[in-house]
Amino acid sequence: MVKITVIKTKPYTDQKPGTSGLRKRVTVFQQNQHYAENFIQSIISTIDSAQRQEGTLVVGGDGRFFMKDAIQLIVQIAAANGIGRLVIGQNGIMSTPAVSCVIRKIKAVGGIILTASHNPGGPNGDFGIKFNISSGGPAPEGITDKIFQISKSLQEYHICPELKVDLSTIGKQTFEIDTFKPFTVEIVDSVESYAEMLRDIFDFAALKELLSGPNSINIRLDAMHGVVGPYVKKIVCEELGSPAYSAVNCVPSEDFGGHHPDPNLTYAADLVNTMKGGEYDFGAAFDGDGDRNMVLGKHGFFVNPSDSVAVISANFTSIPYFQKTGVKGLARSMPTSRALDNVAKALKMPLYETHTGWKYFGNLMDAGKLSLCGEESFGTGSDHIREKDGLWAVLAWLSILATRKQSVEDIMKDHWQKFGRNFFTRYDYEEVDSDAANKMIEHLQTTMFDKAFVGQKFSSGDKTYQVDKADNFEYTDPVDGSVSKGQVSQVFLNISIPL
Numbered sequence: 001m002v003k004i005t006v007i008k009t010k011p012y013t014d015q016k017p018g019t020s021g022l023r024k025r026v027t028v029f030q031q032n033q034h035y036a037e038n039f040i041q042s043i044i045s046t047i048d049s050a051q052r053q054e055g056t057l058v059v060g061g062d063g064r065f066f067m068k069d070a071i072q073l074i075v076q077i078a079a080a081n082g083i084g085r086l087v088i089g090q091n092g093i094m095s096t097p098a099v100s101c102v103i104r105k106i107k108a109v110g111g112i113i114l115t116a117s118h119n120p121g122g123p124n125g126d127f128g129i130k131f132n133i134s135s136g137g138p139a140p141e142g143i144t145d146k147i148f149q150i151s152k153s154l155q156e157y158h159i160c161p162e163l164k165v166d167l168s169t170i171g172k173q174t175f176e177i178d179t180f181k182p183f184t185v186e187i188v189d190s191v192e193s194y195a196e197m198l199r200d201i202f203d204f205a206a207l208k209e210l211l212s213g214p215n216s217i218n219i220r221l222d223a224m225h226g227v228v229g230p231y232v233k234k235i236v237c238e239e240l241g242s243p244a245y246s247a248v249n250c251v252p253s254e255d256f257g258g259h260h261p262d263p264n265l266t267y268a269a270d271l272v273n274t275m276k277g278g279e280y281d282f283g284a285a286f287d288g289d290g291d292r293n294m295v296l297g298k299h300g301f302f303v304n305p306s307d308s309v310a311v312i313s314a315n316f317t318s319i320p321y322f323q324k325t326g327v328k329g330l331a332r333s334m335p336t337s338r339a340l341d342n343v344a345k346a347l348k349m350p351l352y353e354t355h356t357g358w359k360y361f362g363n364l365m366d367a368g369k370l371s372l373c374g375e376e377s378f379g380t381g382s383d384h385i386r387e388k389d390g391l392w393a394v395l396a397w398l399s400i401l402a403t404r405k406q407s408v409e410d411i412m413k414d415h416w417q418k419f420g421r422n423f424f425t426r427y428d429y430e431e432v433d434s435d436a437a438n439k440m441i442e443h444l445q446t447t448m449f450d451k452a453f454v455g456q457k458f459s460s461g462d463k464t465y466q467v468d469k470a471d472n473f474e475y476t477d478p479v480d481g482s483v484s485k486g487q488v489s490q491v492f493l494n495i496s497i498p499l
Helices: 024-030 033-046 065-078 097-108 141-151 192-201 206-214 229-241 269-276 304-313 320-325 339-347 358-366 390-404 408-419 434-448
Strands: 006-009 022-025 056-061 085-093 110-114 125-132 156-159 171-175 183-188 219-222 282-286 293-297 301-303 330-333 352-355 370-375 379-382 457-460 463-471 490-496
Touching: 022 463, 024 033, 024 125, 024 301, 033 065, 033 125, 033 141, 033 156, 056 097, 065 085, 065 110, 065 125, 065 156, 065 183, 085 097, 097 110, 097 125, 097 192, 097 320, 097 390, 110 293, 192 229, 192 390, 206 229, 219 229, 219 269, 229 304, 229 390, 269 282, 269 293, 282 358, 282 390, 293 304, 293 352, 293 390, 293 408, 301 304, 301 408, 304 330, 304 370, 304 379, 304 390, 304 408, 330 339, 330 358, 339 352, 339 408, 339 434, 352 358, 358 370, 358 379
Parallel strands: 056 085, 056 110, 085 183, 219 282, 330 352, 330 370
Antiparallel strands: 006 156, 022 125, 110 125, 171 183, 282 293, 293 301, 370 379, 457 463, 463 490
């Protein structure tokens, strides 16, 4: 019989989840007493006690430093709070899209994902804890606000400190918990359920022909030492037949090999340089937890994320899943370029411009309004799950290549010819002082809302930019009527380029 212990604690005031959970330095979780335990208890406290005994929680992470410690804490606290069953990826590994897939498949009450996404890992890196609800999507603001309120007043948490789980062996482990029914932990193959889902979405025979047939193309997929490595190896190499050398950096590492697991031109520079050599026809990189992707063509031809979702949407008939379901609508986050708007207009499909955060897409999907979506931070996905999905996006692109029998560059140029071209870039400002950043935003807003600002012209090199509109973006959810404010200020500009 495993005993339950009640531990007295003190609340923390800084455990407000963001759009993707609570992210902090590893040292914050390690050096502040009961910090991780408090937040885990706050998450589980949002689950109705009547649901816990018969309910299942899915748990997985991207392999970063402190993940296995956190999983053991989740096991011990979940057991002490009456959760009946946990489903955990082998060795704790499970990509964010796979967690969403498994939650939906087994009808779990939710899932806890241990990741800080594309942030650096290791002892001096970042760690994160994220809660997904029964739909498989990120917890909405109503739930994250509840978690935060609980965390600010928490005085104790319940834990079974003697309970230890073997994360390496697939199978069920059952424990007798004091005052509760038996508690089951099931360690599962982290890839299989997700692979089964992809087989129902894509034409694997056509993809296998593309990757290993007589006229196969050469691809290069960089997992960046993140969670996608095992998925790429099993699905793309072993099942679809792409040569083993097609996939690199496929062993998840606690510090992502000392690199920043962000799939962009800066941090995936090794892939970019390899692609420039011309040996490979298609390249892609993934982030730490597998929900982001970057697509490259031969000679390093870069597909920006705004164009990527637009091309997938314009070629949805290349994907069997959409041949069966149709496309109900398209959506993008506000900072994403309007390339998708052009496709929606041409195909006469509804288009939604949302606040930043995948949970806004999930609400539209659950209401049957949305099928395909994307955001400027290299996230692309559809209503097959409720998370962005890096490997899904890559298989979508490969399906388009298989159907159109063109290069990435030719597909993009044809797309621009048909729908027009939108120029887009993203700038990341890292490790900046938050007070200084807030002052900068305040100054920007003061400038923007001066009546004389609209119409002003600014020049850079041979280009002239005229301010057409400036505002603070506000999103009213068409499903539940909730209003989201506080989005980064946006400025619309007309661009004049002298001939």
